[in-house]
Amino acid sequence: MTAISTYTPLVAVDEKRPATFQNEIFLEQRCPGYLQTSISHSTPLVSPRRTQNALLLKQAREQYTLVNDHSIPSISNKDEILVKVLAIGLNPIDWKGPAFNFGIPSLPWINGRDLAGIVVEADESSRVRVGDTVLVPSTDYRDIRKAAFQEYAVATHYNAARIPPSQCIHASASLGVAFVAAILALGVSFGLDFAAPSACPGPNLVDVVRRLPDDSIPSDIRDECLTARVESERLRSGNWIAIWGASTTTGYITLQMAKLAGLKVICVADIARHGSRLVELGADVLVDRHDTERAIEIIRGVTQGQLRYAIDIVGKDTATLLQRALDSSIHKDGSHAHLLGLTGLPKERLPGICYHTVPIKLFHTSSTVGESMVTWLETLLASNTLKLPEIVRTEGGLASINASLEILRQGTASGKRVVVDLGG
Numbered sequence: 438m439t440a441i442s443t444y445t446p447l448v449a450v451d452e453k454r455p456a457t458f459q460n461e462i463f464l465e466q467r468c469p470g471y472l473q474t475s476i477s478h479s480t481p482l483v484s485p486r487r488t489q490n491a492l493l494l495k496q497a498r499e500q501y502t503l504v505n506d507h508s509i510p511s512i513s514n515k516d517e518i519l520v521k522v523l524a525i526g527l528n529p530i531d532w533k534g535p536a537f538n539f540g541i542p543s544l545p546w547i548n549g550r551d552l553a554g555i556v557v558e559a560d561e562s563s564r565v566r567v568g569d570t571v572l573v574p575s576t577d578y579r580d581i582r583k584a585a586f587q588e589y590a591v592a593t594h595y596n597a598a599r600i601p602p603s604q605c606i607h608a609s610a611s612l613g614v615a616f617v618a619a620i621l622a623l624g625v626s627f628g629l630d631f632a633a634p635s636a637c638p639g640p641n642l643v644d645v646v647r648r649l650p651d652d653s654i655p656s657d658i659r660d661e662c663l664t665a666r667v668e669s670e671r672l673r674s675g676n677w678i679a680i681w682g683a684s685t686t687t688g689y690i691t692l693q694m695a696k697l698a699g700l701k702v703i704c705v706a707d708i709a710r711h712g713s714r715l716v717e718l719g720a721d722v723l724v725d726r727h728d729t730e731r732a733i734e735i736i737r738g739v740t741q742g743q744l745r746y747a748i749d750i751v752g753k754d755t756a757t758l759l760q761r762a763l764d765s766s767i768h769k770d771g772s773h774a775h776l777l778g779l780t781g782l783p784k785e786r787l788p789g790i791c792y793h794t795v796p797i798k799l800f801h802t803s804s805t806v807g808e809s810m811v812t813w814l815e816t817l818l819a820s821n822t823l824k825l826p827e828i829v830r831t832e833g834g835l836a837s838i839n840a841s842l843e844i845l846r847q848g849t850a851s852g853k854r855v856v857v858d859l860g861g
């Protein structure tokens with residue numbers, strides 16, 4: 438007898454029986470109703486459910502509408518998998534997109550960028566197996582099949598990370614997009630080498646990107662991906678970095694990854710609220726966000742006016758402040774200061790600073806980049822190296838998402854990710 442899944446062995450199965458049959462037993466137990474037919478040894482996967490509940494955005498500036506007759510998406514190639522969604526992590530863009538009418542390719546549309554669930558279909562060549570519990574950062578928002586606000590979502594195996602049994606599936610659902618943004622910002626835009634840390638080494642993404650044919654990188658992110666090829670511009674262990682918005686989920690992950698790679702990190706946040714957790718995660722200097730002029734003075738003082746790297750995770754106004762904390766002189770080796778804005782960059786730019794946006798789509802457009810990141814994420818989770826965000830878990834499934842997004846919009850979750858439970 439053997440268990441069907443290395444990570445979540447729920448049923449013992451007869452190993453003489455074919456894999457398809459074992460998968461059916463597993464699916465019926467973990468995802469009741471996915472298979473409508475009764476399972477028998479001679480009846481393979483013949484009649485899976487065809488429709489599902491999904492949350493549709495019918496018009497911009499409207500609430501999402503729950504429907505029960507949306508087609509379950511189909512996988513279209515060997516790299517794709519189908520996931521039964523069990524938990525959805527909510528991101529600010531899930532309410533900002535509809536409210537400000539951006540990031541919606543057409544209407545009606547399905548949104549949702551972070552999910553965790555059980556793999557119910559996968560090709561034999563896939564790096565994940567049927568029955569694996571995975572988290573999926575769904576950065577490919579133009580493909581409606583991959584959206585999180587539905588019972589079943591398509592993903593690629595190189596964008597799905599297996600969740601080890603030691604980690605909570607709901608907390609895991611909260612971290613995907615934040616992880617992708619943090620790693621691409623530090624590892625690609627700033628060229629930080631994650632292969633160096635001894636604790637839990639990861640990919641050197643500059644090398645990974647160097648090996649990609651230039652024309653395989655989408656033209657709108659190509660320059661961003663190639664900046665860090667210049668060695669003198671790269672962020673290195675021992676350098677200072679400032680993070681404005683360190684209490685955001687993306688900030689928590691960025692801080693942890695920066696510390697893992699040996700950086701000295703200045704965190705700007707509401708220190709009374711978030712200071713204790715930021716210290717726990719290794720922050721070197723805490724700066725309160727409320728007196729902004731003083732914050733800039735403190736950052737300049739602590740770094741003796743030599744700060745060369747900064748990430749803003751709040752918006753254009755704070756990015757504009759943060760650029761004043763940087764040493765914007767061009768050094769003798771020709772290198773510059775670097776500012777990355779996740780939510781906007783200053784209108785007025787300073788000479789001597791290179792401005793960056795995160796090349797988020799590299800995660801799904803390059804299987805090599807995607808796979809190197811999710812493989813590393815699996816190790817970070819299994820070794821407990823990465824601390825998961827604190828979450829607020831809401832019940833009520835897809836129907837509760839409108840109300841849950843309101844918690845996010847009002848800012849009352851304050852540093853915690855809202856995660857919607859979809860049950861088994």
Ligand SMILES: NC(=O)c1ccc[n+]([C@@H]2O[C@H](COP(=O)([O-])OP(=O)(O)OC[C@H]3O[C@@H](n4cnc5c(N)ncnc54)[C@H](OP(=O)(O)O)[C@@H]3O)[C@@H](O)[C@H]2O)c1
Nearest residue numbers: 529618682684685686687707726750751779780797851852
């Ligand atoms: N471009 C991309 O691909 C990409 C990817 C990921 C994220 N993002 C963007 O990055 C931003 C953060 O996303 P997230 O999901 O990580 O956020 P989040 O977890 O929802 O962030 C909430 C936190 O923001 C803090 N905050 C609010 N205003 C602040 C200010 N003026 N200064 C410092 N902190 C402030 C709040 O602090 P308090 O508790 O003190 O109120 C709260 O802790 C969003 O705008 C998101 O759209 C972009």
